[in-house]
Amino acid sequence: MNILLKYSLQIKKITTLNNSLMQQDGKKRIWSDYQKEIADDHFFYVRSCIRQSFFPGSEQFFLHFMRDILGKDVYENPSHTTCTGIGYHGDVVPLATIMTVVARHFALMKESGYKNIAISCVTSFGIYTEIIETWKHFPEELEKTREYLFKATGREFDVPETMAHTSDIIYKFRNEIAEKAKYRLINKETGEPLNVVEHIGCHYSKMFPKYGVGGAEFPNVLGGMIDSWGGKVVDYPERRHCCGFGFRQYLVQANRGYSLSNTVKKFDSMKPFKPDFVLTNCPGCNMFMDKWQYTMKEMEGTVYGENGESIPILTYEELAGLVLGVNPWDLGLQYHMVQSEPLFKKIGIEYDTDDKYKTKDGRQMPIPQNMINA
Amino acid sequence: MEAAGQLARADYIVTLLEKESVTGGHVKDWYHLFPDRRDSREVINYLEQQVEHKNVSLRTGITVENLRKNSGSFLIKTSDGGEIKSDAVIVATGFDMFRSERKEEYGYGIYDNVITSADLEAMFRKNEVRRHNGDIPATIGFIHCVGSRDEKVGNVYCSKLCCVTAVKQAMEVKKHIPGARVFCFYMDMRMGGAMYEELYKESQENYGINYIRGKLSEVAENINNKLVVKVEDTLAGRPLRMELDMLVLMAGMEMSRSGLNLAKSSGLQTGENRFFAPADHHFGSNKSKMEGVFYAGACTAPMNITETISHARAAVADVIDYFRNMKS
Numbered sequence: 001m002n003i004l005l006k007y008s009l010q011i012k013k014i015t016t017l018n019n020s021l022m023q024q025d026g027k028k029r030i031w032s033d034y035q036k037e038i039a040d041d042h043f044f045y046v047r048s049c050i051r052q053s054f055f056p057g058s059e060q061f062f063l064h065f066m067r068d069i070l071g072k073d074v075y076e077n078p079s080h081t082t083c084t085g086i087g088y089h090g091d092v093v094p095l096a097t098i099m100t101v102v103a104r105h106f107a108l109m110k111e112s113g114y115k116n117i118a119i120s121c122v123t124s125f126g127i128y129t130e131i132i133e134t135w136k137h138f139p140e141e142l143e144k145t146r147e148y149l150f151k152a153t154g155r156e157f158d159v160p161e162t163m164a165h166t167s168d169i170i171y172k173f174r175n176e177i178a179e180k181a182k183y184r185l186i187n188k189e190t191g192e193p194l195n196v197v198e199h200i201g202c203h204y205s206k207m208f209p210k211y212g213v214g215g216a217e218f219p220n221v222l223g224g225m226i227d228s229w230g231g232k233v234v235d236y237p238e239r240r241h242c243c244g245f246g247f248r249q250y251l252v253q254a255n256r257g258y259s260l261s262n263t264v265k266k267f268d269s270m271k272p273f274k275p276d277f278v279l280t281n282c283p284g285c286n287m288f289m290d291k292w293q294y295t296m297k298e299m300e301g302t303v304y305g306e307n308g309e310s311i312p313i314l315t316y317e318e319l320a321g322l323v324l325g326v327n328p329w330d331l332g333l334q335y336h337m338v339q340s341e342p343l344f345k346k347i348g349i350e351y352d353t354d355d356k357y358k359t360k361d362g363r364q365m366p367i368p369q370n371m372i373n374a
Numbered sequence: 375m376e377a378a379g380q381l382a383r384a385d386y387i388v389t390l391l392e393k394e395s396v397t398g399g400h401v402k403d404w405y406h407l408f409p410d411r412r413d414s415r416e417v418i419n420y421l422e423q424q425v426e427h428k429n430v431s432l433r434t435g436i437t438v439e440n441l442r443k444n445s446g447s448f449l450i451k452t453s454d455g456g457e458i459k460s461d462a463v464i465v466a467t468g469f470d471m472f473r474s475e476r477k478e479e480y481g482y483g484i485y486d487n488v489i490t491s492a493d494l495e496a497m498f499r500k501n502e503v504r505r506h507n508g509d510i511p512a513t514i515g516f517i518h519c520v521g522s523r524d525e526k527v528g529n530v531y532c533s534k535l536c537c538v539t540a541v542k543q544a545m546e547v548k549k550h551i552p553g554a555r556v557f558c559f560y561m562d563m564r565m566g567g568a569m570y571e572e573l574y575k576e577s578q579e580n581y582g583i584n585y586i587r588g589k590l591s592e593v594a595e596n597i598n599n600k601l602v603v604k605v606e607d608t609l610a611g612r613p614l615r616m617e618l619d620m621l622v623l624m625a626g627m628e629m630s631r632s633g634l635n636l637a638k639s640s641g642l643q644t645g646e647n648r649f650f651a652p653a654d655h656h657f658g659s660n661k662s663k664m665e666g667v668f669y670a671g672a673c674t675a676p677m678n679i680t681e682t683i684s685h686a687r688a689a690v691a692d693v694i695d696y697f698r699n700m701k702s
Contacts, residue, residue: 022483022484022485022486023484023485025483026475026481026482026483026484027484029475029483030475030478030484215478216478217478217479217592218478218484235594235595236594236596236597237594237595237596237602238594239594240592240594269596272596272597273597
């Protein structure tokens, strides 16, 4: 009986593979054109403005993974500031200003003796790529920026030798994670790979495909992780569509209906593919795809997952941590609007509900109300 | 082939080098030709008859490594290690189809039912216009200017033939599948050849082909394996989203790889469009800047069959003039 069951599962997998053989081959061909250089060690790490508030375990886990598990050198400079990207995209920070702010980050990196920058935020990553490309194409802008920074701070800077988003780094070490994994992205009841929607965010590689692993059209930075850890990437029509944030769509209050309608469009499109969860790259995308699900449920009673549940939205660090068997509450998953317990059950991840809202020293925190999937 | 035949009949000894195992180039893979829908085999048969001459020595499966001018004649080094001595050279390396995979957002090589105009010709030839799963497509889209007039892929020029090819293929699809709904998405309809405009009109009046002015932005596949295309309808001023059973990419023309190799190895000049640059666009379109080397056909710019044959004949006239009046 067991042998028959295994045999039938194997046949099913082979059939699935054959159906997508052209897609896989085609995507691999594209991926081979977009392989960027990702440093192996000695990173100058720059945090996101908002990730520490909304997904507090993500950056923490990244540092733990890099330093304690892989033994890498990752340095943070306490003088690092916002890149002002939100203000830039909200039309309140001029280009010359943001270039000087970024130049100051590069000066901190130079002073700290690092050449490889590791960027936690996709918005910042997009800002850095845009500015570096601007300097390449308009060298006079680079000279002006050097002058502005020197006059303002007396600092000098070098452009980084390598620039990676932190998802690039997790991608680079995805197979090491797979080797150490406690869990696979497989439905323990059916034995089938989980269906995973990956969303790289507009500012990762849409502007400059060469800076993204796998380019912009069929990116592989998150897909490569999903694949290595046992899941199946879902390709759905609005895969490339904005999460709904879009800066001015949300930051200008009158536009917020537009922000929400974009998110609805995206979730309507992915729903037939029955995703088990969404893996995100960008702080804004994660926040909006997570929190707008609450709004959509409240406004229209719509949920996009199966069994009346909403779809958990995870960061790549959170997913890496889950796969490695880290306690979900240490990863901060309880801070999402859409709770991930249905996903834990599918994978077979162990968790203790009583510990969900306890501090590290065991004190009970207030329990939030109306969380989705709780 | 046309130039070789004409020169042979003018009593010149010609060696015709063909890189493929058979002659005929792209035309042998086509089905019916615009504007009169002649079977492409008729053209191939005609050209084969042209080179069936005692003065023509045809060698297939041979590429040219380089050519060197030496005391007024040329030494042509071939891929089989041989050398051919010649008094003049006609370069007729033709074109390559734009590799549609390069337009990643169109999904060629990713989605089974995204095909190229060349793939569709093969389907016509087999009399089987089918989706990948064998179903008959009911809604078919044609995308013009794939790899042409596109700075992103480095081709700013118009390939000139794709518009009329799309018109012809759209009509052909309707002949194969009368109930199909066919949409052509175009930037401009460039119907500048003899009988092209008439064909365009016929396609609308007699075949009901729909023409939508707008550029495709992206292709995806939905849960029912239908292609979902996003297009901007620039006449209506609105974005458009549509489900299709099949999408045909009108791949443009590029300088052939073998032509590029020859240009590099032999010092022949190419233009901004990467095709061979003629000595003069008005008076020397068959001449290279290397005396004794001539061009014929689509190695200098996108051309249709009629133009290619005319260009080949003009090259012959230049070669004869060169031998009679200029060659020392």
